Amino acid sequence: xxxxxxxxxxxxxxxxxxxxxxxxxxxxxxxxxxxxxxxxxxxxxxxxxxxxxxxxxxxxxxxxxxxxxxxxxxxxxxxxxxxxxxxxxxxxxxxxxxxxxxxxxxxxxxxxxxxxxxxxxxxxxxxxxxxxxxxxxxxxxxxxxxxxxxxxxxxxxxxxxxxxxxxxxxxxxxxxxxxxxxxxxxxxxxxxxxxxxxxxxxxxxxxxxxxxxxxxxxxxxxxxxxxxxxxxxxxxxxxxxxxxxxxxxxxxxxxxxxxxxxxxxxxxxxxxxxxxxxxxxxxxxxxxxxxxxxxxxxxxxxxxxxxxxxxxxxxxxxxxxxxxxxxxxxxxxxxxxxxxxxxxxxxxxxxxxxxxxxxxxxxxxxxxxxxxx
Amino acid sequence: xxxxxxxxxxxxxxxxxxxxxxxxxxxxxxxxxxxxxxxxxxxxxxxxxxxxxxxxxxxxxxxxxxxxxxxxxxxxxxxxxxxxxxxxxxxxxxxxxxxxxxxxxxxxxxxxxxxxxxxxxxxxxxxxxxxxxxxxxxxxxxxxxxxxxxxxxxxxxxxxxxxxxxxxxxxxxxxxxxxxxxxxxxxxxxxxxxxxxxxxxxxxxxxxxxxxxxxxxxxxxxxxxxxxxxxxxxxxxxxxxxxxxxxxxxxxxxxxxxxxxxxxxxxxxxxxxxxxxxxxxxxxxxxxxxxxxxxxxxxxxxxxxxxxxxxxxxxxxxxxxxxxxxxxxxxxxxxxxx
Numbered sequence: 001x002x003x004x005x006x007x008x009x010x011x012x013x014x015x016x017x018x019x020x021x022x023x024x025x026x027x028x029x030x031x032x033x034x035x036x037x038x039x040x041x042x043x044x045x046x047x048x049x050x051x052x053x054x055x056x057x058x059x060x061x062x063x064x065x066x067x068x069x070x071x072x073x074x075x076x077x078x079x080x081x082x083x084x085x086x087x088x089x090x091x092x093x094x095x096x097x098x099x100x101x102x103x104x105x106x107x108x109x110x111x112x113x114x115x116x117x118x119x120x121x122x123x124x125x126x127x128x129x130x131x132x133x134x135x136x137x138x139x140x141x142x143x144x145x146x147x148x149x150x151x152x153x154x155x156x157x158x159x160x161x162x163x164x165x166x167x168x169x170x171x172x173x174x175x176x177x178x179x180x181x182x183x184x185x186x187x188x189x190x191x192x193x194x195x196x197x198x199x200x201x202x203x204x205x206x207x208x209x210x211x212x213x214x215x216x217x218x219x220x221x222x223x224x225x226x227x228x229x230x231x232x233x234x235x236x237x238x239x240x241x242x243x244x245x246x247x248x249x250x251x252x253x254x255x256x257x258x259x260x261x262x263x264x265x266x267x268x269x270x271x272x273x274x275x276x277x278x279x280x281x282x283x284x285x286x287x288x289x290x291x292x293x294x295x296x297x298x299x300x301x302x303x304x305x306x307x308x309x310x311x312x313x314x315x316x317x318x319x320x321x322x323x324x325x326x327x328x329x330x331x332x333x334x335x336x337x338x339x340x341x342x343x344x345x346x347x348x349x350x351x352x353x354x355x356x357x358x359x360x361x362x363x364x365x366x367x368x369x370x371x372x373x
Numbered sequence: 374x375x376x377x378x379x380x381x382x383x384x385x386x387x388x389x390x391x392x393x394x395x396x397x398x399x400x401x402x403x404x405x406x407x408x409x410x411x412x413x414x415x416x417x418x419x420x421x422x423x424x425x426x427x428x429x430x431x432x433x434x435x436x437x438x439x440x441x442x443x444x445x446x447x448x449x450x451x452x453x454x455x456x457x458x459x460x461x462x463x464x465x466x467x468x469x470x471x472x473x474x475x476x477x478x479x480x481x482x483x484x485x486x487x488x489x490x491x492x493x494x495x496x497x498x499x500x501x502x503x504x505x506x507x508x509x510x511x512x513x514x515x516x517x518x519x520x521x522x523x524x525x526x527x528x529x530x531x532x533x534x535x536x537x538x539x540x541x542x543x544x545x546x547x548x549x550x551x552x553x554x555x556x557x558x559x560x561x562x563x564x565x566x567x568x569x570x571x572x573x574x575x576x577x578x579x580x581x582x583x584x585x586x587x588x589x590x591x592x593x594x595x596x597x598x599x600x601x602x603x604x605x606x607x608x609x610x611x612x613x614x615x616x617x618x619x620x621x622x623x624x625x626x627x628x629x630x631x632x633x634x635x636x637x638x639x640x641x642x643x644x645x646x647x648x649x650x651x652x653x654x655x656x657x658x659x660x661x662x663x664x665x666x667x668x669x670x671x672x673x674x675x676x677x678x679x680x681x682x683x684x685x686x687x688x689x690x691x692x693x694x695x696x697x698x699x700x701x702x703x704x705x706x707x708x709x710x711x
Binding site for chain 1: 535539567569570571572573574577580583628629
């Protein structure tokens with residue numbers, strides 16, 4: 001019998017248990033290549049496109065638009081054209097979605113974030129994957145947390161240790177910031193985290209403010225950075241959307257926060273109510289307001305970026321790339337365009353300030369290519 | 374994130390706030406222990422164990438057991454608040470408010486206004502509401518609507534452990550008197566609750582679930598009953614409801630309710646209290662006033678009847694709005710065509 005591939009409901013992020021099929025982007029009978037978008041799936045947190053992990057022909061759509069199904073449920077069948085319909089019928093009829101077991105529960109616990117002591121600071125990390133390959137470290141941006149990497153981190157955890165961390169003042173990490181809250185101070189935190197994790201050398205991926213921190217770390221300890229991927233990083237030019245920074249710091253209520261978060265993305269529909277609620281829950285924690293105010297004042301005084309490191313990029317000797325969304329409304333894509341020629345720059349269409357979420361497939365491919373060419 | 378019960382969430386909120394601010398005291402009947410037996414003061418921590426362990430940690434100057442005298446508890450708390458402490462007073466059953474309402478309604482609620490804004494009254498009154506335990510007519514009521522009608526009082530009616538912790542800390546840090554209503558059947562209900570202290574602003578409703586067909590507004594235990602009804606309707610009838618939990622009845626997040634009704638055009642309010650001059654009538658009036666043009670169907674209220682809470686378990690069960698009654702009201706409103 002020729003091979004039949006089940007396309008099943010993915011698990012995106014720590015808390016996803018089910019997803020809703022919003023619509024199919026391919027029809028039955030269409031062939032598709034690896035990385036092509038097959039369908040849109042909505043979770044309580046986020047809406048995203050499901051990309052094919054390998055090429056094939058979409059022979060049968062099992063889950064129609066509107067269906068809400070648990071993780072692992074059958075969505076569609078891919079198979080070569082010589083596979084007979086009867087075989088597909090039999091496969092669909094015989095398909096059993098994996099039941100959650102004690103093993104998967106234990107796996108979930110192992111996949112949960114935990115706290116580490118990074119030189120006296122409590123930092124929350126999500127430590128996935130294992131192996132001999134050089135680990136990859138993800139650093140999020142201003143006001144975000146390790147969940148920002150929900151579409152990226154698992155892809156790399158299949159081949160290596162992949163760690164996302166909450167920077168101080170963010171997520172589940174300590175809300176007590178040092179007196180200095182500049183990039184050097186956070187680069188020192190990253191250094192402490194790597195020491196606590198016994199990691200000597202790593203691939204660094206940083207987004208926005210986390211990009212600037214990764215960049216400063218790479219300048220400071222270049223031998224420890226196997227490669228550097230900067231996604232819409234701060235510190236490559238003076239402009240930044242002050243309405244976003246100030247609005248994010250100020251917003252206490254759902255509606256205000258919804259408007260502010262919509263600035264982050266090309267398609268505002270990506271910002272779900274649950275995403276807004278998660279951000280509000282973070283902002284309500286004692287110490288967060290003061291931390292964000294201190295950060296905004298240090299990094300973006302009067303709505304302008306204090307740090308300008310664009311000129312230093314060319315001097316770095318590790319593999320390096322800059323990734324940007326063309327419709328970034330937080331930090332203008334002009335910062336990337338100004339680099340052209342000096343360093344590899346990838347500008348992604350139909351993406352805002354969160355290309356790693358909005359165009360996760362493309363970003364993952366770019367990251368993979370730089371890490372393991 | 375750790376799962377905690379409402380009881381644990383409240384206890385943690387009190388403990389963390391008492392560590393943060395030495396002006397916070399607890400005062401009430403049996404709040405220290407409950408057994409009133411020497412050497413066993415910490416045995417229980419209030420009749421429902423919410424204040425367990427606090428006497429040992431903070432001592433009897435800050436966790437004050439009183440005789441059975443609600444008027445003295447509330448009078449002492451109001452006086453302490455206006456002179457610089459931040460008391461958390463416990464009114465064991467909200468049904469007992471009658472004997473201490475002068476201290477609440479005529480004193481604490483009026484100080485800020487009558488002293489021209491110079492006086493602050495940062496007191497919290499924790500109190501139990503709710504039917505369902507066959508505790509009879511004097512121990513089963515939900516009179517939050519009576520507190521809500523008093524200018525100068527803020528009223529919190531949480532439905533889950535996350536909200537309970539954040540709203541209690543907010544209540545303790547608030548400079549006005551706050552009535553904090555805890556449903557007696559919900560103390561063991563668990564949810565993800567951060568270990569760190571946090572606050573939830575008053576007057577910010579929680580949207581429990583999204584939907585475009587019917588808006589459902591509910592409080593406390595009724596949030597869960599409504600959710601059950603909505604689950605059934607979604608799978609059986611394909612009706613998608615938006616469920617709004619206002620969390621506080623004073624202040625009330627009018628905008629969230631109005632915006633939702635402007636989208637759905639249909640409203641069901643679920644309220645465990647009696648129906649006259651109630652939370653349900655308040656929300657119905659709000660929507661009739663400010664979103665009349667959006668309405669596609671009459672507003673339906675699912676409430677207790679206008680009677681005392683029955684003692685007999687079978688009658689008490691009929692008294693409390695059930696998921697079935699809620700589902701029937703939603704179906705009716707959904708099917709209504711002008």
